[in-house]
Every structure is written in C-alpha cells, then in structure tokens.
Amino acid sequence: MPLDILLQQILNGLVQGSVYALVALGYTMVYGILGLINFAHGEVVMVGAMVALSVSQLLLAAGLPPLLVLLLSLLAAVAVCMLLGYGIERIAYRPLRNAPRLAPLITAIGVSIVLQNLAMIFWGREYHAFPQMLPSSPHILAGAVINEVQITIVLVALAVMTGLLLLVHRTRLGRAMRAVAENPSAAALMGVDINSVISITFMLGSALAAVAGIMVSANYGIAHYYMGSILGLKAFTAAVLGGIGNLRGAMLGGLLLGLIESLGAGYIGDLSGGFFGSNYQDVFAFFVLIAVLVFRPSGLLGERVAERA
Amino acid sequence: MRNVPDSLLHPGKRNAWLAFTALALVLLALPFATDALLGRGWVRIADFALLYIMLALGLNIVVGYAGLLDLGYVAFFAVGAYCYALLGSPQFGLHLPFWVVLPLGALLACVFGVLLGAPTLRLRGDYLAIVTLGFGEIIRIFLNNLNAPANITNGPQGISMIDPIRIGGFSLGSTHELLGFTFPSVHLHYYLFLCCTLLVVFVSLRLEDSRIGRAWMAIREDEVAAEAMGINTRNIKLLAFAMGATFGGAAGGLFAGFQGFVSPESFGLTESVMILCMVVLGGMGHIGGVVLGGVLLALLPEALRNGAGPVQQALFGKTLVDPESLRMLLFGLALIVVMLVRPAGLWPSVQRRRELIADDGVVQQEQDTVYDSSK
Incomplete structure (x- = not known):
C-alpha cells in the first residue's frame, strides 16, 4: 500500500476522530457524574447540525458574509442544544434519579426517538446540502489531501478540549463537578448545589455536541435527521474505549476510533482478499466496543469499574 | 402461579x-x-400481532424476568427468518422441510444469543444495552452487504419466493376446505401462530414459577445478593439470553414462512424498539401485560395508518405528518410518560408493582392486612 494513501487515511481518521472525541466528551461527562448513559446525546448532535443548517441558510440568503454566518449559526446551534440538554435532563432523567437503572435508560431511548421523529417532521426525510462557509481548497501534504474545513475541525476540537480540561481542573465550577462525580451526597453536604451542577454538565455536553454536529455536516456537506444515532453510538464506543467517565480517555478514545475506522475501512478489502469492502466501515466501531468490553472493560485510561451493589 | x-x-x-x-x-x-x-387485511394484521406477541414474550424473558436490557433483540428474529429463508427458497435451491428449518433457525439464534451474551454479561446493565444495540446493527449491516462478492443474502433486495410453511403434505400457503369451512391461508397461519403463542405463554408461565425463573428475578432485583445466595449469575443470565433468543429465532422462521419474503429492512432498530415498547408499556415481567402491550402496539400503527391521514386531511386539508413518524413519535412519548407515571407498565404484575412503588404505602397496607388477619 503506497505511503500517501496511508497518510490520507490517517488524516481522515484524525478529522473524524476529533468529532468522535467531542461527542464522546458529552457521554463521558454525564456518565462521570450520574453514572448514566445519555442515550439521547447523538440526537442532540443531529439537532445542532440541523439548527445550524436552517440558520445558515436563512442568513446566507440575507447576504451576510459566510464567516459571520458560520459564527452566528454556531452560536444558535449551541444555544438551542444547551437548552435541549437542560430540558432532557429535567424531563427525562431528574425525576428518575432514584429509580431502578433500567428506567432512565428507557426514557432516554424515548427521548431520542422523539427528537429523531420531530426532526423528521420539521426538516423532512431528505438529505440537506450543508452550505459551504469556509473556503475548501485542497492542500497537498506529502501526497495526501486536506482542506480548510478539516484543518479547522481538528484545531477547533483541540481548542474546545483544552478549554474543557481547564474548566474542569482549574475553576470553581470544575471542582464542583468533580466533587459531585466523586460522591454526590458528600458534595451536597459541602454546599455544592448538585442539581445545578448536573444541569450545567448536561448543557456543556450538549454545547460540545452542537459543535460536533456542525463539524460533521460541514465536513461531509450534508445534514440528515438520522445522522445522530450512529454517530452517537460510535462516540459512545469511543468513550468506552478511552475509559468512560474519564475526560482524557474520551479524547484519546475518539481519536483512536477515528483512526481504527478509517484505516480499517481502507485496508479491509486487501486484508480479506476483496471479500469485505469499505461498506463494512460501520461494523468496526462495534467490534472495537465488544473487544474493549471483553478484554479491558475499564477502557484504556479508566479506573476499574466496580459493580455497583 | x-x-x-x-x-x-x-x-x-x-x-x-x-x-x-x-x-x-x-x-x-x-x-x-x-x-x-373488517376485511381480509385485518386477519393478516392479527397474524402479525401474534408474531409480535411471541417476540415480546421472548424479550420479556430477557428484559422482564432477568432485567437485562436488550436493544438488539430483532437480530435474533432476523437470524431465524434468514435461516428459514436461505434453507427454504430458490436462493440456494434448498427446500428443506419446515420441521428442519424452524428448529434450526431457533437453535442458530440461541447460539448467537450465547455468543453475544458470553462476553458482555459480566458487565453492568447499561453496557449490555449498547452492545446489544451494536450487535443488532452488525447483523443488519452484514445482511445488507453479504451479496458481493459471494451472494449469500441477496443484499438489500432480500430473499423472495420463500417456501410456505408445510406440515406434512398440508401447505399453509393455500386455501383448504375443512369440515365444510373454507380456510384461506391467513386463517391457517392465524391458528398456527395462535398455537405457538399459547405455547410460548405456557412456557413463560412455567418458567416464571420455576427455580430458574426465581433466580432470574433475584438477579433482576439485586445481582450481588443473588450471587451471595448461591446463584451462578453468569450462567443463569446466559440462559435468559439464550432462551429469549431461541423464541426470537422461532418467531423469525414463522415470519419468513408467512411473509414469503425477507429483507434487512424488516430488522432495523425501530423493530427492536417496538418490541421493547410492548414489554415496557404492557408491564415488564408480567405475561398478561406483555400480551396486552403486544396487541396494543401491533394494532396502533394500523389504526394510525387508517385514521391519522384522513383526520389530518379533514383538519388541515393535507397530510402534515406521515403516519409512520407519528407512530414513532407516539412510541417515544409513551416510553417517557409510562416510565415517569406508571413505571411498572399498564398492567404490571402484583409483585412488581409492589416493588416499584414500595414507599407509596402499598407495602404498608399489605403488611397491615397481614397483621390484621393474624389477629
């Protein structure tokens, strides 16, 4: 296999991996604090993309410059998603905080079905072309091609992740979040307002999801009501791969999963003698998930996950 | 009981x-x-409702009894259906008899259940949910893509012209005259499915009161305590998985024989969620509730299909929301509302209701009556 194609696959993997990492952070933050898989998170990503799509179409038609439109639609998507994240937590999770484990999982599935179908009713079943707001002239890098959109995705993802790490480890709010994750009742006794910390966590995760949604749509140039669920699943896989509940783990897991997928899809044809093709790309994530759960359930960077009695 | x-x-x-x-x-x-x-179409709907009830009862063993959330249950249904379709259709020119193919499909689904369960069951419940969801997708992706370079599943087109169910020389695919009555094919399938459903109900009832059933429920309530009581939790959970999968596979075979056509489209996540809805809405772990859930949810889409369109036409002059997405929207809402308002389902078992609303005074009341009677 020629070297330039290998490099191309690695670049594609990094770009896709940055998106997975951002979404995985949302899963892992909620899991770290509540011990709950926020099943609806993938749909939040989709809503972010769709809102950005509508806003940017509207503003572009009004004749605003593309960069400003991108910024404004990003802001709109982030705002809507934060509101959505807050609402999901209030309606579907908070009343069930002391219920059996199965209950919030089922409401989460319910929420994701509702969001998906509402999106289908609002935006229709068809694939929408996502407007191009960044110049996307290809750059040749040692034989591999990369464009501005992809460079921006990687840079923004890095910036957002750094910001998040600073927030969690350097601020008062971050300390409160870590305290709640460690032991909610002890944190409450120390004067931490658990409910607002949880709400803020959901909103932060949803804001990251909105950013990720725009990235995916801008990268592939399409938005679709169904784009969230499979992306959400893969991002969850990334979170598990890195060690769920662990922020750095989610970032590492996301990047790794992106690489595994793009290299896997690129080479499976050669490895299996042409029997399997790149149409099996979506399968890799699940095999990775199962393999991680079998061999290292705590993930790469996670602590041992103890059975909760 | x-x-x-x-x-x-x-x-x-x-x-x-x-x-x-x-x-x-x-x-x-x-x-x-x-x-x-109502017309012949509704008999067909009744047939499908029975199939769904079988599936829901199978899933009930996994979710309701053992408390393991399986979001890829339809994969076992798919395994059974494709097993029947591949061995009883012109696809490979094999026309094995019903008595061979159906058990084979159930067995294969059982093997898949064990294969899936073995690595994941020692993990916590929510991981299991995701892995089963992923497994369902894997099966669907394979069914969708195994048409090239070697054509096995015929890809998205699916397999058609599947042999009808044939018991001895008696084919359920054609109309028969018996005792002066005319039995069209759908009627015959109805009776076959009714018998199978009753069998599944019977097996479920017996399981529920068996040593295994009690072990499942003990695990559902508190796995650590169950283990401390000497239950081999891993094996017992695996058994629940295998048994649920077996029922799913058998229902899949019946589905393939009845429909005469299978394609990957019938085995998406939507179907898994629908079957889960039947179990959850009806009442997890309660056979009557699950059957009720199955009947309700199998008939609801048909009612929506026939009702929602015309009503919207009358109100707005056009169809604003297509019945399919309306159905899913209602399912989603129902899942949320039922979990919030009636967490035990519409028709829960007495015991389950007691557990879930323990601090609502129900337990207190029951204790009071016990003390009263002992006076």
Missing part, C-alpha cells in the same frame, strides 16, 4: 370455566369475524 387469576387455577369454579371457554371461542372465531366485519 401468581399471574393467573386464582379462579382460573381452580377450574371447578363455574365462572372461570365460562370465562375460559368464552375466551377460547373468541380466539377461535376471531379470523372469521374480522374477515367478515
């Missing part, structure tokens, strides 16, 4: 016998009545 009204267990009581006979007569006469009143 705690799920059966006491009177049913003591058939000496005349009322119970009457109710039982009436129910049996209604079930026997149902296809002819619906055929005459």
Whole structure:
C-alpha cells in the first residue's frame, strides 16, 4: 500500500476522530457524574447540525458574509442544544434519579426517538446540502489531501478540549463537578448545589455536541435527521474505549476510533482478499466496543469499574 | 402461579370455566369475524400481532424476568427468518422441510444469543444495552452487504419466493376446505401462530414459577445478593439470553414462512424498539401485560395508518405528518410518560408493582392486612 494513501487515511481518521472525541466528551461527562448513559446525546448532535443548517441558510440568503454566518449559526446551534440538554435532563432523567437503572435508560431511548421523529417532521426525510462557509481548497501534504474545513475541525476540537480540561481542573465550577462525580451526597453536604451542577454538565455536553454536529455536516456537506444515532453510538464506543467517565480517555478514545475506522475501512478489502469492502466501515466501531468490553472493560485510561451493589 | 387469576387455577369454579371457554371461542372465531366485519387485511394484521406477541414474550424473558436490557433483540428474529429463508427458497435451491428449518433457525439464534451474551454479561446493565444495540446493527449491516462478492443474502433486495410453511403434505400457503369451512391461508397461519403463542405463554408461565425463573428475578432485583445466595449469575443470565433468543429465532422462521419474503429492512432498530415498547408499556415481567402491550402496539400503527391521514386531511386539508413518524413519535412519548407515571407498565404484575412503588404505602397496607388477619 503506497505511503500517501496511508497518510490520507490517517488524516481522515484524525478529522473524524476529533468529532468522535467531542461527542464522546458529552457521554463521558454525564456518565462521570450520574453514572448514566445519555442515550439521547447523538440526537442532540443531529439537532445542532440541523439548527445550524436552517440558520445558515436563512442568513446566507440575507447576504451576510459566510464567516459571520458560520459564527452566528454556531452560536444558535449551541444555544438551542444547551437548552435541549437542560430540558432532557429535567424531563427525562431528574425525576428518575432514584429509580431502578433500567428506567432512565428507557426514557432516554424515548427521548431520542422523539427528537429523531420531530426532526423528521420539521426538516423532512431528505438529505440537506450543508452550505459551504469556509473556503475548501485542497492542500497537498506529502501526497495526501486536506482542506480548510478539516484543518479547522481538528484545531477547533483541540481548542474546545483544552478549554474543557481547564474548566474542569482549574475553576470553581470544575471542582464542583468533580466533587459531585466523586460522591454526590458528600458534595451536597459541602454546599455544592448538585442539581445545578448536573444541569450545567448536561448543557456543556450538549454545547460540545452542537459543535460536533456542525463539524460533521460541514465536513461531509450534508445534514440528515438520522445522522445522530450512529454517530452517537460510535462516540459512545469511543468513550468506552478511552475509559468512560474519564475526560482524557474520551479524547484519546475518539481519536483512536477515528483512526481504527478509517484505516480499517481502507485496508479491509486487501486484508480479506476483496471479500469485505469499505461498506463494512460501520461494523468496526462495534467490534472495537465488544473487544474493549471483553478484554479491558475499564477502557484504556479508566479506573476499574466496580459493580455497583 | 401468581399471574393467573386464582379462579382460573381452580377450574371447578363455574365462572372461570365460562370465562375460559368464552375466551377460547373468541380466539377461535376471531379470523372469521374480522374477515367478515373488517376485511381480509385485518386477519393478516392479527397474524402479525401474534408474531409480535411471541417476540415480546421472548424479550420479556430477557428484559422482564432477568432485567437485562436488550436493544438488539430483532437480530435474533432476523437470524431465524434468514435461516428459514436461505434453507427454504430458490436462493440456494434448498427446500428443506419446515420441521428442519424452524428448529434450526431457533437453535442458530440461541447460539448467537450465547455468543453475544458470553462476553458482555459480566458487565453492568447499561453496557449490555449498547452492545446489544451494536450487535443488532452488525447483523443488519452484514445482511445488507453479504451479496458481493459471494451472494449469500441477496443484499438489500432480500430473499423472495420463500417456501410456505408445510406440515406434512398440508401447505399453509393455500386455501383448504375443512369440515365444510373454507380456510384461506391467513386463517391457517392465524391458528398456527395462535398455537405457538399459547405455547410460548405456557412456557413463560412455567418458567416464571420455576427455580430458574426465581433466580432470574433475584438477579433482576439485586445481582450481588443473588450471587451471595448461591446463584451462578453468569450462567443463569446466559440462559435468559439464550432462551429469549431461541423464541426470537422461532418467531423469525414463522415470519419468513408467512411473509414469503425477507429483507434487512424488516430488522432495523425501530423493530427492536417496538418490541421493547410492548414489554415496557404492557408491564415488564408480567405475561398478561406483555400480551396486552403486544396487541396494543401491533394494532396502533394500523389504526394510525387508517385514521391519522384522513383526520389530518379533514383538519388541515393535507397530510402534515406521515403516519409512520407519528407512530414513532407516539412510541417515544409513551416510553417517557409510562416510565415517569406508571413505571411498572399498564398492567404490571402484583409483585412488581409492589416493588416499584414500595414507599407509596402499598407495602404498608399489605403488611397491615397481614397483621390484621393474624389477629
């Protein structure tokens, strides 16, 4: 296999991996604090993309410059998603905080079905072309091609992740979040307002999801009501791969999963003698998930996950 | 047996016998009545409802009894259906008899259940949910793509011209005259599916009161405590998985034989969620509730299909929301609302209801009555 194609696959993997990492952070933050898989998170990503799509179409038609439109639609998507994240937590999770484990999982599935179908009713079943707001002239890098959109995705993802790490480890709010994750009742006794910390966590995760949604749509140039669920699943896989509940783990897991997928899809044809093709790309994530759960359930960077009695 | 009204267990009581006979007569006469009143299409819908009830009861073993959330249950249904389709159709020119193919499909689904369960069951419940979801997707992706370079599943086109179910020389695919009655194909399938459903209900009832059933429920309530009581939790959970998968596979075979056509489209996440909805809405772990959930959710889409379009036409002059997305929207809302308002489902078992609303005074009341009676 020629070297330039290998490099191309690695670049594609990094770009896709940055998106997975951002979404995985949302899963892992909620899991770290509540011990709950926020099943609806993938749909939040989709809503972010769709809102950005509508806003940017509207503003572009009004004749605003593309960069400003991108910024404004990003802001709109982030705002809507934060509101959505807050609402999901209030309606579907908070009343069930002391219920059996199965209950919030089922409401989460319910929420994701509702969001998906509402999106289908609002935006229709068809694939929408996502407007191009960044110049996307290809750059040749040692034989591999990369464009501005992809460079921006990687840079923004890095910036957002750094910001998040600073927030969690350097601020008062971050300390409160870590305290709640460690032991909610002890944190409450120390004067931490658990409910607002949880709400803020959901909103932060949803804001990251909105950013990720725009990235995916801008990268592939399409938005679709169904784009969230499979992306959400893969991002969850990334979170598990890195060690769920662990922020750095989610970032590492996301990047790794992106690489595994793009290299896997690129080479499976050669490895299996042409029997399997790149149409099996979506399968890799699940095999990775199962393999991680079998061999290292705590993930790469996670602590041992103890059975909760 | 705690799920059966006491009177049913003591058939000496005349009322119970009457109710039982009436129910049996209604079930026997149902296809002819619906055929005459609503049309042949509704008999077909009744057939599908029975298939769904079988699936829901199978999933109930996994989710309701053992408390393991399986979001890829339809994969086992798909395995059974494709097994039947591949071995009983012109696809490979194999036309193995029904008696070979159906058990084979169930067995294969069982093997898949164990394969899936073995690595994941020692993990916490929510991981299991995601892995099963992923497994369902894997199966669907494979079914969708195994048409090139070697054509096995015929890809998205699916497999058609599947042999009808044939018992001895008696084919369920054609109309028969029996005892002066005319039995069209859908009616025959109805009776076959009814028998199978009753069998599944019977097996579920017996399981529920068996040592295994009690072990499942113990695990559902508290796995650590169950293990401390000497239950081999891993094996017992695996058994729940295998058994649920077996029922799913058998239902899949029946589905393939009845429909005559299978394609990956029938085995998406939507179907898994729908079956899960039946179990959750009806009442997890309660056979009556699950059957009720199955009937409701199998008929609801049909009612929406026939009702939602015209109503919207009348109100807005056009169809704003297509019935399919309306159906899913309602499912999603129902899942949320039921979990928030009636976490035990529409018709929960007495015991389950007691557990879930323990601090609502129900337990207190029951204790009071116990003390009262001991006075």
